[in-house]
Amino acid sequence: MFYYHVPVLLKESVEGLNVCDGGVYVDATFGCGGHSKKILSELNNEGHLYGFDQDEYSEKNIIYDKKFTFVRGNFRYLIHFMDWYNVKKINGLIVDLGVSSVHFDDYKRGFSFRFVGMLDMRMNQRSGQTASDILNTYSEKQLNNVFRLYGELKNSHFIAYAVVKARRLKKIYTIQDFLNIINPFIIVKTKKKQLSQIFQALRIEVNKELDSLKELLIQAKDLLKLNGRIVVITYHSLEDRLVKTFFKTGNFDGKIDKDFYGNVSSTFKIINRKVIIPCNEEIMKNPRSRSAKLRIAEKI
Ligand SMILES: C[S@@+](CC[C@H](N)C(=O)[O-])C[C@H]1O[C@@H](n2cnc3c(N)ncnc32)[C@H](O)[C@@H]1O
Structure with a gap:
Protein backbone atom coordinates (compact mmCIF):
# COMPACT_ATOMS: atom_id res chain seq x y z
CA MET A 1 0.00 0.00 0.00
CA PHE A 2 1.30 3.48 -0.93
CA TYR A 3 0.54 6.64 1.02
CA TYR A 4 -0.10 9.98 -0.59
CA HIS A 5 0.72 13.53 0.44
CA VAL A 6 0.51 16.46 -1.97
CA PRO A 7 4.03 17.96 -2.08
CA VAL A 8 4.06 21.66 -1.24
CA LEU A 9 5.86 24.30 -3.34
CA LEU A 10 7.29 21.43 -5.37
CA LYS A 11 8.52 23.33 -8.42
CA GLU A 12 9.86 26.33 -6.47
CA SER A 13 11.71 24.24 -3.87
CA VAL A 14 13.37 21.77 -6.26
CA GLU A 15 14.32 24.61 -8.61
CA GLY A 16 15.90 26.29 -5.58
CA LEU A 17 18.06 23.22 -4.98
CA ASN A 18 19.75 23.75 -8.36
CA VAL A 19 20.27 20.01 -8.99
CA CYS A 20 23.55 19.46 -10.85
CA ASP A 21 25.04 16.44 -12.66
CA GLY A 22 26.77 13.99 -10.34
CA GLY A 23 25.60 15.88 -7.25
CA VAL A 24 24.86 14.34 -3.85
CA TYR A 25 21.60 15.51 -2.27
CA VAL A 26 19.65 14.92 0.92
CA ASP A 27 15.88 15.10 1.32
CA ALA A 28 15.70 15.32 5.14
CA THR A 29 11.91 14.79 5.21
CA PHE A 30 11.14 12.09 2.64
CA GLY A 31 7.49 11.50 3.70
CA CYS A 32 5.68 10.13 0.67
CA GLY A 33 8.58 11.02 -1.60
CA GLY A 34 7.02 13.86 -3.61
CA HIS A 35 10.08 16.12 -3.49
CA SER A 36 12.47 13.17 -3.78
CA LYS A 37 10.84 11.93 -7.00
CA LYS A 38 11.22 15.33 -8.62
CA ILE A 39 14.87 15.60 -7.53
CA LEU A 40 15.58 12.12 -8.93
CA SER A 41 13.99 13.09 -12.25
CA GLU A 42 16.53 15.92 -12.52
CA LEU A 43 19.56 13.95 -11.31
CA ASN A 44 21.82 12.11 -13.76
CA ASN A 45 23.08 8.57 -13.17
CA GLU A 46 26.27 9.72 -11.44
CA GLY A 47 24.31 11.60 -8.78
CA HIS A 48 22.75 10.29 -5.57
CA LEU A 49 19.89 11.21 -3.26
CA TYR A 50 19.52 10.19 0.40
CA GLY A 51 15.96 10.42 1.74
CA PHE A 52 15.50 10.61 5.53
CA ASP A 53 12.35 9.99 7.53
CA GLN A 54 11.92 8.93 11.12
CA ASP A 55 8.37 7.64 10.65
CA GLU A 56 7.68 4.03 9.71
CA TYR A 57 4.92 4.88 7.22
CA SER A 58 7.42 6.47 4.84
CA GLU A 59 9.08 3.07 4.28
CA LYS A 60 6.00 2.10 2.28
CA ASN A 61 6.93 4.75 -0.26
CA ILE A 62 10.60 3.90 -0.74
CA ILE A 63 11.68 4.61 -4.30
CA TYR A 64 13.45 1.74 -6.02
CA ASP A 65 16.13 3.55 -7.99
CA LYS A 66 19.88 2.94 -7.81
CA LYS A 67 20.37 6.69 -7.36
CA PHE A 68 18.30 6.62 -4.13
CA THR A 69 18.99 5.49 -0.56
CA PHE A 70 16.32 5.61 2.14
CA VAL A 71 17.45 6.34 5.69
CA ARG A 72 14.99 5.54 8.49
CA GLY A 73 16.18 8.02 11.09
CA ASN A 74 15.92 11.43 12.64
CA PHE A 75 17.53 14.18 10.58
CA ARG A 76 19.09 15.56 13.77
CA TYR A 77 21.72 12.84 13.28
CA LEU A 78 22.38 13.82 9.66
CA ILE A 79 26.19 13.94 9.86
CA HIS A 80 26.40 10.54 11.64
CA PHE A 81 24.28 8.88 8.98
CA MET A 82 26.17 10.51 6.13
CA ASP A 83 29.40 9.43 7.74
CA TRP A 84 28.08 5.87 7.79
CA TYR A 85 27.52 6.14 4.02
CA ASN A 86 31.01 7.65 3.68
CA VAL A 87 29.63 10.95 2.39
CA LYS A 88 31.73 13.89 3.57
CA LYS A 89 30.09 16.70 1.60
CA ILE A 90 26.76 17.25 -0.15
CA ASN A 91 25.59 19.55 -2.95
CA GLY A 92 22.19 20.26 -1.50
CA LEU A 93 19.69 19.67 1.29
CA ILE A 94 15.92 20.02 1.15
CA VAL A 95 13.71 20.09 4.25
CA ASP A 96 9.90 20.13 4.22
CA LEU A 97 9.11 20.37 7.93
CA GLY A 98 6.23 19.20 10.07
CA VAL A 99 3.95 16.25 9.50
CA SER A 100 2.30 14.87 6.38
CA SER A 101 -1.32 14.27 5.45
CA VAL A 102 -0.76 10.63 6.40
CA HIS A 103 -0.25 11.70 10.02
CA PHE A 104 -3.36 13.89 10.11
CA ASP A 105 -5.58 11.38 8.38
CA ASP A 106 -4.70 8.31 10.45
CA TYR A 107 -6.95 8.18 13.53
CA LYS A 108 -4.57 5.79 15.29
CA ARG A 109 -1.75 8.35 15.43
CA GLY A 110 -3.48 10.97 17.60
CA PHE A 111 -2.42 14.04 15.58
CA SER A 112 -5.91 15.27 14.79
CA PHE A 113 -8.78 16.42 17.00
CA ARG A 114 -11.20 15.12 14.33
CA PHE A 115 -10.84 11.53 15.53
CA VAL A 116 -11.41 9.29 18.51
CA GLY A 117 -8.20 7.57 19.61
CA MET A 118 -5.11 7.59 21.79
CA LEU A 119 -3.06 10.77 22.16
CA ASP A 120 0.26 9.56 20.76
CA MET A 121 1.61 12.10 18.21
CA ARG A 122 5.09 10.58 17.98
CA MET A 123 6.52 10.46 14.47
CA ASN A 124 9.01 7.86 15.64
CA ASN A 207 8.72 15.45 18.58
CA LYS A 208 11.15 18.12 19.85
CA GLU A 209 10.77 19.71 16.43
CA LEU A 210 12.59 22.98 17.07
CA ASP A 211 15.62 21.30 18.67
CA SER A 212 15.88 18.87 15.75
CA LEU A 213 15.67 21.73 13.25
CA LYS A 214 18.44 23.65 15.02
CA GLU A 215 20.70 20.60 15.09
CA LEU A 216 20.03 19.94 11.41
CA LEU A 217 20.86 23.50 10.37
CA ILE A 218 24.13 23.50 12.31
CA GLN A 219 25.19 20.24 10.66
CA ALA A 220 24.12 21.45 7.23
CA LYS A 221 26.54 24.36 7.58
CA ASP A 222 29.46 21.89 7.76
CA LEU A 223 28.13 19.30 5.36
CA LEU A 224 27.30 21.56 2.41
CA LYS A 225 29.92 22.09 -0.27
CA LEU A 226 30.86 25.56 -1.40
CA ASN A 227 27.92 26.84 -3.52
CA GLY A 228 25.77 24.00 -2.13
CA ARG A 229 22.11 24.89 -1.60
CA ILE A 230 19.82 24.54 1.41
CA VAL A 231 16.06 24.75 0.86
CA VAL A 232 13.65 24.82 3.80
CA ILE A 233 9.83 24.83 3.85
CA THR A 234 8.36 25.76 7.26
CA TYR A 235 4.78 25.82 8.56
CA HIS A 236 5.20 27.61 11.90
CA SER A 237 6.37 31.17 12.63
CA LEU A 238 9.03 30.03 15.15
CA GLU A 239 10.54 27.62 12.63
CA ASP A 240 10.57 30.27 9.94
CA ARG A 241 12.24 32.76 12.28
CA LEU A 242 14.96 30.21 13.14
CA VAL A 243 15.67 29.52 9.47
CA LYS A 244 15.64 33.21 8.51
CA THR A 245 18.05 34.16 11.31
CA PHE A 246 20.33 31.22 10.63
CA PHE A 247 20.58 31.97 6.91
CA LYS A 248 21.37 35.59 7.68
CA THR A 249 23.93 35.15 10.44
CA GLY A 250 24.95 31.47 10.60
CA ASN A 251 23.70 31.29 14.21
CA PHE A 252 20.43 31.49 16.14
CA ASP A 253 21.16 34.62 18.17
CA GLY A 254 21.17 36.82 15.11
CA LYS A 255 24.65 38.06 16.00
CA ILE A 256 26.55 39.08 12.88
CA ASP A 257 30.18 37.89 12.98
CA LYS A 258 32.86 40.30 11.79
CA ASP A 259 36.54 39.63 11.17
CA PHE A 260 39.47 41.65 12.56
CA TYR A 261 38.95 44.35 9.91
CA GLY A 262 35.22 44.65 10.57
CA ASN A 263 34.17 42.75 7.42
CA VAL A 264 31.00 40.71 7.83
CA SER A 265 31.79 36.98 7.58
CA SER A 266 28.69 35.22 6.29
CA THR A 267 28.11 31.51 5.86
CA PHE A 268 25.25 31.77 3.40
CA LYS A 269 24.15 33.88 0.48
CA ILE A 270 20.37 34.28 0.65
CA ILE A 271 18.82 33.35 -2.70
CA ASN A 272 15.29 34.64 -2.10
CA ARG A 273 15.26 37.92 -0.18
CA LYS A 274 11.47 37.71 -0.03
CA VAL A 275 10.03 34.54 1.45
CA ILE A 276 8.25 32.33 -1.14
CA ILE A 277 4.68 31.29 -0.33
CA PRO A 278 2.19 29.16 -2.29
CA CYS A 279 0.07 30.97 -4.88
CA ASN A 280 -3.71 31.11 -4.52
CA GLU A 281 -4.12 28.26 -7.01
CA GLU A 282 -1.90 25.94 -4.93
CA ILE A 283 -3.76 26.87 -1.73
CA MET A 284 -7.12 26.19 -3.44
CA LYS A 285 -5.94 22.77 -4.62
CA ASN A 286 -4.15 21.93 -1.37
CA PRO A 287 -5.41 23.98 1.62
CA ARG A 288 -2.77 22.34 3.85
CA SER A 289 -0.13 24.35 1.99
CA ARG A 290 -1.53 27.68 3.19
CA SER A 291 0.98 28.31 5.98
CA ALA A 292 4.05 27.20 4.01
CA LYS A 293 7.09 29.47 3.72
CA LEU A 294 10.09 28.65 1.57
CA ARG A 295 13.62 29.98 2.10
CA ILE A 296 16.68 29.15 0.01
CA ALA A 297 20.33 29.87 0.73
CA GLU A 298 23.72 29.00 -0.75
CA LYS A 299 26.87 28.13 1.18
CA ILE A 300 29.64 30.66 0.52
C1 LIG B 1 5.66 17.53 5.39
S1 LIG B 1 6.16 15.87 5.42
C2 LIG B 1 7.20 15.75 4.00
C3 LIG B 1 6.48 15.42 2.78
C4 LIG B 1 7.38 15.15 1.59
N1 LIG B 1 8.14 16.30 1.21
C5 LIG B 1 6.57 14.63 0.43
O1 LIG B 1 6.58 15.27 -0.64
O2 LIG B 1 5.91 13.61 0.57
C6 LIG B 1 7.35 15.83 6.69
C7 LIG B 1 7.97 14.47 6.90
O3 LIG B 1 9.14 14.65 7.66
C8 LIG B 1 9.23 13.66 8.64
N2 LIG B 1 10.01 14.27 9.73
C9 LIG B 1 9.67 15.33 10.50
N3 LIG B 1 10.64 15.59 11.40
C10 LIG B 1 11.63 14.69 11.15
C11 LIG B 1 12.91 14.47 11.74
N4 LIG B 1 13.36 15.21 12.76
N5 LIG B 1 13.68 13.47 11.22
C12 LIG B 1 13.23 12.71 10.18
N6 LIG B 1 12.02 12.86 9.62
C13 LIG B 1 11.24 13.85 10.08
C14 LIG B 1 7.80 13.32 9.01
O4 LIG B 1 7.71 12.02 9.51
C15 LIG B 1 7.09 13.51 7.68
O5 LIG B 1 7.00 12.30 7.00
Whole structure:
Protein backbone atom coordinates (compact mmCIF):
# COMPACT_ATOMS: atom_id res chain seq x y z
CA MET A 1 0.00 0.00 0.00
CA PHE A 2 1.30 3.48 -0.93
CA TYR A 3 0.54 6.64 1.02
CA TYR A 4 -0.10 9.98 -0.59
CA HIS A 5 0.72 13.53 0.44
CA VAL A 6 0.51 16.46 -1.97
CA PRO A 7 4.03 17.96 -2.08
CA VAL A 8 4.06 21.66 -1.24
CA LEU A 9 5.86 24.30 -3.34
CA LEU A 10 7.29 21.43 -5.37
CA LYS A 11 8.52 23.33 -8.42
CA GLU A 12 9.86 26.33 -6.47
CA SER A 13 11.71 24.24 -3.87
CA VAL A 14 13.37 21.77 -6.26
CA GLU A 15 14.32 24.61 -8.61
CA GLY A 16 15.90 26.29 -5.58
CA LEU A 17 18.06 23.22 -4.98
CA ASN A 18 19.75 23.75 -8.36
CA VAL A 19 20.27 20.01 -8.99
CA CYS A 20 23.55 19.46 -10.85
CA ASP A 21 25.04 16.44 -12.66
CA GLY A 22 26.77 13.99 -10.34
CA GLY A 23 25.60 15.88 -7.25
CA VAL A 24 24.86 14.34 -3.85
CA TYR A 25 21.60 15.51 -2.27
CA VAL A 26 19.65 14.92 0.92
CA ASP A 27 15.88 15.10 1.32
CA ALA A 28 15.70 15.32 5.14
CA THR A 29 11.91 14.79 5.21
CA PHE A 30 11.14 12.09 2.64
CA GLY A 31 7.49 11.50 3.70
CA CYS A 32 5.68 10.13 0.67
CA GLY A 33 8.58 11.02 -1.60
CA GLY A 34 7.02 13.86 -3.61
CA HIS A 35 10.08 16.12 -3.49
CA SER A 36 12.47 13.17 -3.78
CA LYS A 37 10.84 11.93 -7.00
CA LYS A 38 11.22 15.33 -8.62
CA ILE A 39 14.87 15.60 -7.53
CA LEU A 40 15.58 12.12 -8.93
CA SER A 41 13.99 13.09 -12.25
CA GLU A 42 16.53 15.92 -12.52
CA LEU A 43 19.56 13.95 -11.31
CA ASN A 44 21.82 12.11 -13.76
CA ASN A 45 23.08 8.57 -13.17
CA GLU A 46 26.27 9.72 -11.44
CA GLY A 47 24.31 11.60 -8.78
CA HIS A 48 22.75 10.29 -5.57
CA LEU A 49 19.89 11.21 -3.26
CA TYR A 50 19.52 10.19 0.40
CA GLY A 51 15.96 10.42 1.74
CA PHE A 52 15.50 10.61 5.53
CA ASP A 53 12.35 9.99 7.53
CA GLN A 54 11.92 8.93 11.12
CA ASP A 55 8.37 7.64 10.65
CA GLU A 56 7.68 4.03 9.71
CA TYR A 57 4.92 4.88 7.22
CA SER A 58 7.42 6.47 4.84
CA GLU A 59 9.08 3.07 4.28
CA LYS A 60 6.00 2.10 2.28
CA ASN A 61 6.93 4.75 -0.26
CA ILE A 62 10.60 3.90 -0.74
CA ILE A 63 11.68 4.61 -4.30
CA TYR A 64 13.45 1.74 -6.02
CA ASP A 65 16.13 3.55 -7.99
CA LYS A 66 19.88 2.94 -7.81
CA LYS A 67 20.37 6.69 -7.36
CA PHE A 68 18.30 6.62 -4.13
CA THR A 69 18.99 5.49 -0.56
CA PHE A 70 16.32 5.61 2.14
CA VAL A 71 17.45 6.34 5.69
CA ARG A 72 14.99 5.54 8.49
CA GLY A 73 16.18 8.02 11.09
CA ASN A 74 15.92 11.43 12.64
CA PHE A 75 17.53 14.18 10.58
CA ARG A 76 19.09 15.56 13.77
CA TYR A 77 21.72 12.84 13.28
CA LEU A 78 22.38 13.82 9.66
CA ILE A 79 26.19 13.94 9.86
CA HIS A 80 26.40 10.54 11.64
CA PHE A 81 24.28 8.88 8.98
CA MET A 82 26.17 10.51 6.13
CA ASP A 83 29.40 9.43 7.74
CA TRP A 84 28.08 5.87 7.79
CA TYR A 85 27.52 6.14 4.02
CA ASN A 86 31.01 7.65 3.68
CA VAL A 87 29.63 10.95 2.39
CA LYS A 88 31.73 13.89 3.57
CA LYS A 89 30.09 16.70 1.60
CA ILE A 90 26.76 17.25 -0.15
CA ASN A 91 25.59 19.55 -2.95
CA GLY A 92 22.19 20.26 -1.50
CA LEU A 93 19.69 19.67 1.29
CA ILE A 94 15.92 20.02 1.15
CA VAL A 95 13.71 20.09 4.25
CA ASP A 96 9.90 20.13 4.22
CA LEU A 97 9.11 20.37 7.93
CA GLY A 98 6.23 19.20 10.07
CA VAL A 99 3.95 16.25 9.50
CA SER A 100 2.30 14.87 6.38
CA SER A 101 -1.32 14.27 5.45
CA VAL A 102 -0.76 10.63 6.40
CA HIS A 103 -0.25 11.70 10.02
CA PHE A 104 -3.36 13.89 10.11
CA ASP A 105 -5.58 11.38 8.38
CA ASP A 106 -4.70 8.31 10.45
CA TYR A 107 -6.95 8.18 13.53
CA LYS A 108 -4.57 5.79 15.29
CA ARG A 109 -1.75 8.35 15.43
CA GLY A 110 -3.48 10.97 17.60
CA PHE A 111 -2.42 14.04 15.58
CA SER A 112 -5.91 15.27 14.79
CA PHE A 113 -8.78 16.42 17.00
CA ARG A 114 -11.20 15.12 14.33
CA PHE A 115 -10.84 11.53 15.53
CA VAL A 116 -11.41 9.29 18.51
CA GLY A 117 -8.20 7.57 19.61
CA MET A 118 -5.11 7.59 21.79
CA LEU A 119 -3.06 10.77 22.16
CA ASP A 120 0.26 9.56 20.76
CA MET A 121 1.61 12.10 18.21
CA ARG A 122 5.09 10.58 17.98
CA MET A 123 6.52 10.46 14.47
CA ASN A 124 9.01 7.86 15.64
CA GLN A 125 6.81 5.39 17.51
CA ARG A 126 9.82 3.37 18.62
CA SER A 127 10.80 5.85 21.35
CA GLY A 128 10.05 9.07 23.22
CA GLN A 129 7.17 10.48 25.22
CA THR A 130 3.66 10.50 23.78
CA ALA A 131 1.35 13.54 23.98
CA SER A 132 -0.53 11.71 26.72
CA ASP A 133 2.73 11.25 28.72
CA ILE A 134 3.41 14.97 28.44
CA LEU A 135 -0.10 15.98 29.55
CA ASN A 136 0.13 13.60 32.52
CA THR A 137 3.65 14.50 33.71
CA TYR A 138 4.63 18.07 32.79
CA SER A 139 4.28 20.75 35.47
CA GLU A 140 1.69 23.50 35.01
CA LYS A 141 4.52 25.91 34.10
CA GLN A 142 5.95 23.56 31.47
CA LEU A 143 2.51 23.02 29.93
CA ASN A 144 1.85 26.76 29.89
CA ASN A 145 5.16 27.27 28.03
CA VAL A 146 4.28 24.64 25.44
CA PHE A 147 0.84 26.14 24.71
CA ARG A 148 2.05 29.75 24.82
CA LEU A 149 5.25 29.36 22.78
CA TYR A 150 4.31 26.72 20.24
CA GLY A 151 0.56 27.29 20.13
CA GLU A 152 0.75 31.09 20.48
CA LEU A 153 -2.35 30.89 22.69
CA LYS A 154 -3.29 33.87 24.83
CA ASN A 155 -5.19 31.69 27.33
CA SER A 156 -2.41 29.08 27.67
CA HIS A 157 -2.26 29.38 31.47
CA PHE A 158 -5.98 28.51 31.80
CA ILE A 159 -5.49 25.42 29.67
CA ALA A 160 -2.37 24.36 31.61
CA TYR A 161 -4.20 24.84 34.91
CA ALA A 162 -7.22 22.85 33.70
CA VAL A 163 -5.02 19.96 32.54
CA VAL A 164 -3.20 19.71 35.87
CA LYS A 165 -6.48 19.90 37.80
CA ALA A 166 -8.25 17.30 35.65
CA ARG A 167 -5.45 14.73 35.69
CA ARG A 168 -5.57 14.56 39.50
CA LEU A 169 -8.96 12.87 39.11
CA LYS A 170 -8.37 10.92 35.91
CA LYS A 171 -5.28 10.40 33.75
CA ILE A 172 -5.46 11.78 30.19
CA TYR A 173 -5.10 9.06 27.56
CA THR A 174 -7.36 9.81 24.64
CA ILE A 175 -8.15 12.70 22.30
CA GLN A 176 -11.62 12.82 23.84
CA ASP A 177 -10.21 13.02 27.41
CA PHE A 178 -8.19 16.06 26.35
CA LEU A 179 -11.02 17.70 24.38
CA ASN A 180 -13.33 17.40 27.43
CA ILE A 181 -10.77 19.37 29.46
CA ILE A 182 -10.07 22.14 26.97
CA ASN A 183 -13.56 22.60 25.50
CA PRO A 184 -14.68 25.20 28.11
CA PHE A 185 -11.78 27.46 26.97
CA ILE A 186 -12.54 27.27 23.27
CA ILE A 187 -14.44 30.10 21.57
CA VAL A 188 -16.98 28.52 19.22
CA LYS A 189 -16.38 31.03 16.40
CA THR A 190 -12.68 30.15 16.09
CA LYS A 191 -12.87 26.58 17.39
CA LYS A 192 -11.03 24.87 14.53
CA LYS A 193 -8.16 27.36 14.57
CA GLN A 194 -7.69 27.14 18.34
CA LEU A 195 -7.81 23.36 18.43
CA SER A 196 -5.29 23.24 15.57
CA GLN A 197 -2.97 25.53 17.54
CA ILE A 198 -3.29 23.45 20.73
CA PHE A 199 -2.69 20.15 18.93
CA GLN A 200 0.20 21.62 16.93
CA ALA A 201 1.84 22.87 20.14
CA LEU A 202 1.69 19.42 21.70
CA ARG A 203 3.02 17.78 18.53
CA ILE A 204 5.99 20.17 18.37
CA GLU A 205 6.85 19.33 21.98
CA VAL A 206 6.38 15.55 21.56
CA ASN A 207 8.72 15.45 18.58
CA LYS A 208 11.15 18.12 19.85
CA GLU A 209 10.77 19.71 16.43
CA LEU A 210 12.59 22.98 17.07
CA ASP A 211 15.62 21.30 18.67
CA SER A 212 15.88 18.87 15.75
CA LEU A 213 15.67 21.73 13.25
CA LYS A 214 18.44 23.65 15.02
CA GLU A 215 20.70 20.60 15.09
CA LEU A 216 20.03 19.94 11.41
CA LEU A 217 20.86 23.50 10.37
CA ILE A 218 24.13 23.50 12.31
CA GLN A 219 25.19 20.24 10.66
CA ALA A 220 24.12 21.45 7.23
CA LYS A 221 26.54 24.36 7.58
CA ASP A 222 29.46 21.89 7.76
CA LEU A 223 28.13 19.30 5.36
CA LEU A 224 27.30 21.56 2.41
CA LYS A 225 29.92 22.09 -0.27
CA LEU A 226 30.86 25.56 -1.40
CA ASN A 227 27.92 26.84 -3.52
CA GLY A 228 25.77 24.00 -2.13
CA ARG A 229 22.11 24.89 -1.60
CA ILE A 230 19.82 24.54 1.41
CA VAL A 231 16.06 24.75 0.86
CA VAL A 232 13.65 24.82 3.80
CA ILE A 233 9.83 24.83 3.85
CA THR A 234 8.36 25.76 7.26
CA TYR A 235 4.78 25.82 8.56
CA HIS A 236 5.20 27.61 11.90
CA SER A 237 6.37 31.17 12.63
CA LEU A 238 9.03 30.03 15.15
CA GLU A 239 10.54 27.62 12.63
CA ASP A 240 10.57 30.27 9.94
CA ARG A 241 12.24 32.76 12.28
CA LEU A 242 14.96 30.21 13.14
CA VAL A 243 15.67 29.52 9.47
CA LYS A 244 15.64 33.21 8.51
CA THR A 245 18.05 34.16 11.31
CA PHE A 246 20.33 31.22 10.63
CA PHE A 247 20.58 31.97 6.91
CA LYS A 248 21.37 35.59 7.68
CA THR A 249 23.93 35.15 10.44
CA GLY A 250 24.95 31.47 10.60
CA ASN A 251 23.70 31.29 14.21
CA PHE A 252 20.43 31.49 16.14
CA ASP A 253 21.16 34.62 18.17
CA GLY A 254 21.17 36.82 15.11
CA LYS A 255 24.65 38.06 16.00
CA ILE A 256 26.55 39.08 12.88
CA ASP A 257 30.18 37.89 12.98
CA LYS A 258 32.86 40.30 11.79
CA ASP A 259 36.54 39.63 11.17
CA PHE A 260 39.47 41.65 12.56
CA TYR A 261 38.95 44.35 9.91
CA GLY A 262 35.22 44.65 10.57
CA ASN A 263 34.17 42.75 7.42
CA VAL A 264 31.00 40.71 7.83
CA SER A 265 31.79 36.98 7.58
CA SER A 266 28.69 35.22 6.29
CA THR A 267 28.11 31.51 5.86
CA PHE A 268 25.25 31.77 3.40
CA LYS A 269 24.15 33.88 0.48
CA ILE A 270 20.37 34.28 0.65
CA ILE A 271 18.82 33.35 -2.70
CA ASN A 272 15.29 34.64 -2.10
CA ARG A 273 15.26 37.92 -0.18
CA LYS A 274 11.47 37.71 -0.03
CA VAL A 275 10.03 34.54 1.45
CA ILE A 276 8.25 32.33 -1.14
CA ILE A 277 4.68 31.29 -0.33
CA PRO A 278 2.19 29.16 -2.29
CA CYS A 279 0.07 30.97 -4.88
CA ASN A 280 -3.71 31.11 -4.52
CA GLU A 281 -4.12 28.26 -7.01
CA GLU A 282 -1.90 25.94 -4.93
CA ILE A 283 -3.76 26.87 -1.73
CA MET A 284 -7.12 26.19 -3.44
CA LYS A 285 -5.94 22.77 -4.62
CA ASN A 286 -4.15 21.93 -1.37
CA PRO A 287 -5.41 23.98 1.62
CA ARG A 288 -2.77 22.34 3.85
CA SER A 289 -0.13 24.35 1.99
CA ARG A 290 -1.53 27.68 3.19
CA SER A 291 0.98 28.31 5.98
CA ALA A 292 4.05 27.20 4.01
CA LYS A 293 7.09 29.47 3.72
CA LEU A 294 10.09 28.65 1.57
CA ARG A 295 13.62 29.98 2.10
CA ILE A 296 16.68 29.15 0.01
CA ALA A 297 20.33 29.87 0.73
CA GLU A 298 23.72 29.00 -0.75
CA LYS A 299 26.87 28.13 1.18
CA ILE A 300 29.64 30.66 0.52
C1 LIG B 1 5.66 17.53 5.39
S1 LIG B 1 6.16 15.87 5.42
C2 LIG B 1 7.20 15.75 4.00
C3 LIG B 1 6.48 15.42 2.78
C4 LIG B 1 7.38 15.15 1.59
N1 LIG B 1 8.14 16.30 1.21
C5 LIG B 1 6.57 14.63 0.43
O1 LIG B 1 6.58 15.27 -0.64
O2 LIG B 1 5.91 13.61 0.57
C6 LIG B 1 7.35 15.83 6.69
C7 LIG B 1 7.97 14.47 6.90
O3 LIG B 1 9.14 14.65 7.66
C8 LIG B 1 9.23 13.66 8.64
N2 LIG B 1 10.01 14.27 9.73
C9 LIG B 1 9.67 15.33 10.50
N3 LIG B 1 10.64 15.59 11.40
C10 LIG B 1 11.63 14.69 11.15
C11 LIG B 1 12.91 14.47 11.74
N4 LIG B 1 13.36 15.21 12.76
N5 LIG B 1 13.68 13.47 11.22
C12 LIG B 1 13.23 12.71 10.18
N6 LIG B 1 12.02 12.86 9.62
C13 LIG B 1 11.24 13.85 10.08
C14 LIG B 1 7.80 13.32 9.01
O4 LIG B 1 7.71 12.02 9.51
C15 LIG B 1 7.09 13.51 7.68
O5 LIG B 1 7.00 12.30 7.00
